[in-house]
Amino acid sequence: MSSLIIKNGTIITMDERRRIISDGAVYIDKGLIMDVGGSGELLGKYSADSEIDASGNVVMPGLVNTHIHLFQSIGKGLGTDVNLLNWFKTVWTPLVQGLSIRDYIASIKLAVLSSIKSGVTTVAGYEHVLSLYPEALNRIFKCLRETGVRFIVGYGYQDSGVEIGAPETAVRDTDEIINGIENVFSRFSKVDTNMKIWLAPGTVNWCTERLLKETKRIADEEKTGIMIHAGETLSEHKYSVEKRGLPEIAYMEKIGVLDRNVLVVHAVWTDEREIEYLWKRGAKVSHNPISNMYLSSGVAPIPEMLDKNITVGLATDGAASNGNEDMFDVLRVTPLLHKVHNKNPASMTAEKTLEMATIKGAKALMMDKYIGSIEKGKKADLIILNMKLPNVTPVIHYPSAIVYSASSENVDTAIVNGKVLMKERKLTSMKEEKVLDEARRAAERIIKSTNYKPSGK
Ligand SMILES: [Zn+2]
Known part of the structure; x- marks a missing residue:
């Protein structure tokens, strides 16, 4: 599995001290978070197979x-x-x-x-x-x-x-x-x-x-x-x-x-x-x-x-x-x-x-040993939020921006086990149009087979 470094982002770690690292980086290898810290420090220490520049954006646990x-x-x-x-x-x-x-x-x-x-x-x-x-x-x-x-x-x-x-x-x-x-x-x-x-x-x-x-x-x-x-x-x-x-x-x-x-x-x-x-x-x-x-x-x-x-x-x-x-x-x-x-x-x-x-x-879910925060040794499950959109601008207090101002439209990237499942809101593990088409057809079949009359129609 290839290594990845996410750099120049604001890292909302959710670790025990609830640290927020500005201009931070996360180094990921073998599906795990191997290191978290300042971008300068981590870029000097590691060379990864790929990089994501999270400038102006938030990196947080999935x-x-x-x-x-x-x-x-x-x-x-x-x-x-x-x-x-x-x-x-x-x-x-x-x-x-x-x-x-x-x-x-x-x-x-x-x-x-x-x-x-x-x-x-x-x-x-x-x-x-x-x-x-x-x-x-x-x-x-x-x-x-x-x-x-x-x-x-x-x-x-x-x-x-x-x-x-x-x-x-x-x-x-x-x-x-x-x-x-x-x-x-x-x-x-x-x-x-x-x-x-x-x-x-x-x-x-x-x-x-x-x-x-x-x-x-x-x-x-x-x-x-x-x-x-x-x-x-x-x-x-x-x-x-x-x-x-x-x-x-x-x-x-x-x-x-x-x-x-x-x-x-x-x-x-x-x-x-x-x-x-x-x-x-x-x-x-x-x-x-x-x-x-x-x-x-x-x-x-x-x-x-x-x-x-x-x-x-x-x-x-x-x-x-x-x-x-x-x-x-x-x-x-x-x-x-x-x-x-x-x-x-x-x-x-x-x-x-x-x-x-x-x-x-x-x-x-009894999984806090493995996930839930951005910490060394945990599974690399994280998301990158686009904080340049109007709904979250300006960001003065990160928790407020994420909870009260952001929407799912701000989720740019999703990573599980170090694998990028979505980048720039495009899915890598599934074909979106096909999933939507199949879902529509399944709903039609259920309505037909049960002779269901939706209310409000
Ligand atoms: Zn339920």
């Missing part, structure tokens, strides 16, 4: 999207202006029913394309449909690897919960699910930091106690993580309280499932006691502010969680409950939402938002 549903990218606009329970009926069910492997792959490619274009280099895909297509896992994993993006792949499933939104077609018998999980790990156990398999039980309400406990047992044995939706909406919260006497996160604590390797997705309806449990167990949280607004789910108590030192990462959620997979939209909306909700401009800052999108996102 963004970490801690929660997305790759299969939903072709489902944009399938159902709009509804709450979560109706969304399951109008979006989720037809999408899952109509989805062929070909459509799924078209959706994955579209989601990855959008992700790279918005500066994302690590994607945590929560894929309910994986367990429905055991015969196609090879093909799907191959497709993921070929994109060049770093993946955490959530192997999704559920064994109950039809009365609380679980689509009947996606509910399976508990033993069948457990066998499926064990089979996946026996076939794909040699996963690396480029693609790691996690367990993804649908929601707390969609799983029996046995399935949740078995999930925890297997995740511990395989030394991997669990991603699970919990506390997303008031109706789900109430359902859990009525059924088990406890809200979802408190219930996970009670049955011994809440732990350091658990990423709780949403955690909107989370009370003080549950925040305490999250902290005590070292569990992580994925914050999806746009999706929570889109479905009118509520506002997660993220400032309170950050005050407690709970690790929170940012996410888009699936495009069908966000509108797209643009992490720069999430960067901007996150602090604005908490400021207005708390009527306090300091309740969420640009600096805290940047942390959640990079190093804390990496920690939420």
Whole structure:
């Protein structure tokens, strides 16, 4: 693998001291960050196979999207202006029913394309449909690897919960699910930091106690993580309280499932006691502010969680409950939402938002040893932002410029494992027009095969 030096840029390191290096350089070799420092110093020390001049631009860690549903990218606009329970009926069910492997792959490619274009280099895909297509896992994993993006792949499933939104077609018998999980790990156990398999039980309400406990047992044995939706909406919260006497996160604590390797997705309806449990167990949280607004789910108590030192990462959620997979939209909306909700401009800052999108996102995915900051020895996952565009001019305070002024249009270059996946906004690992064409055709097939009538047409 060839070496690369990025020179003359402003390096937002996100290292422990949160250093910002003006006129800085990053030397990359063998897919790793070998050195970071002043341009003069590094150019004197190394001669690389290629150079990128980042004059006037920002070099920062690639963004970490801690929660997305790759299969939903072709489902944009399938159902709009509804709450979560109706969304399951109008979006989720037809999408899952109509989805062929070909459509799924078209959706994955579209989601990855959008992700790279918005500066994302690590994607945590929560894929309910994986367990429905055991015969196609090879093909799907191959497709993921070929994109060049770093993946955490959530192997999704559920064994109950039809009365609380679980689509009947996606509910399976508990033993069948457990066998499926064990089979996946026996076939794909040699996963690396480029693609790691996690367990993804649908929601707390969609799983029996046995399935949740078995999930925890297997995740511990395989030394991997669990991603699970919990506390997303008031109706789900109430359902859990009525059924088990406890809200979802408190219930996970009670049955011994809440732990350091658990990423709780949403955690909107989370009370003080549950925040305490999250902290005590070292569990992580994925914050999806746009999706929570889109479905009118509520506002997660993220400032309170950050005050407690709970690790929170940012996410888009699936495009069908966000509108797209643009992490720069999430960067901007996150602090604005908490400021207005708390009527306090300091309740969420640009600096805290940047942390959640990079190093804390990496920690939420148990990947902070490898990614999330520009530091010697870490994987070379970074992006270069064009800071010469009108929307970010003039740059007086870098975190503010990135969070409040920039958009994905500023993402010029994306690099994963030292490999340039996008330069001057042109993709190197995929043909953009082809991906868009295939996605359009897949969406048409789904609409036709399910006889779906889009609302508002
Ligand atoms: Zn989700």
